[in-house]
Amino acid sequence: DVKVTQSSRYLVKRTGEKVFLECVQDMDHENMFWYRQDPGLGLRLIYFSYDVKMKEKGDIPEGYSVSREKKERFSLILESASTNQTSMYLCASSKGQLAYEQYFGPGTRLTVT
């Protein structure tokens, strides 16, 4: 089975802190994604990566950056956390360039105070 793990289930940070969210997948998938999930808004794509060191902006990239130095690992960085970044963050991976399903991690609930 595909396994996508995220470094923390719950995280509390202060406004202005730099925050790192880590995601690791073990199925050699080419594509990795970061979403945020907010009630009534569904999932919104922040960034995705289709290869090592490659990244593309999603729908809401402002205030975020990403890093993919190894195929299995995709990091989301909040350069200076703000209260409006309090949310559930979900990482996902998928293979190839076709419409393959995405596999999700358990999520990180981030609270910025």
Next chain:
Amino acid sequence: AQSVAQPEDQVNVAEGNPLTVKCTYSVSGNPYLFWYVQYPNRGLQFLLKYITGDNLVKGSYGFEAEFNKSQTSFHLKKPSALVSDSALYFCAVRESSSASKIIFGSGTRLSIRP
């Protein structure tokens, strides 16, 4: 631009009754459609997808979805609901500009009462 709409925030069904969770889509070109489920305190899980072929797609946990091109709909169905089906359900469509990206709907909370 591609989009999906889930017109119901919440659906309530009695256990044993059939259930339907609605989804409509807007795409340019052929639609690639998905359903995902999120159980409480867990990540999303893939349920089923429509790429091409038979309009009735079968997926995990006894769920199926019916693709209707004329109505641009992809409703999720199950003949007999279980209390354990209570969860948050998301419809999604592939972004045509990038085969890897999918766009999610806002979600429908399904509640099954005993």
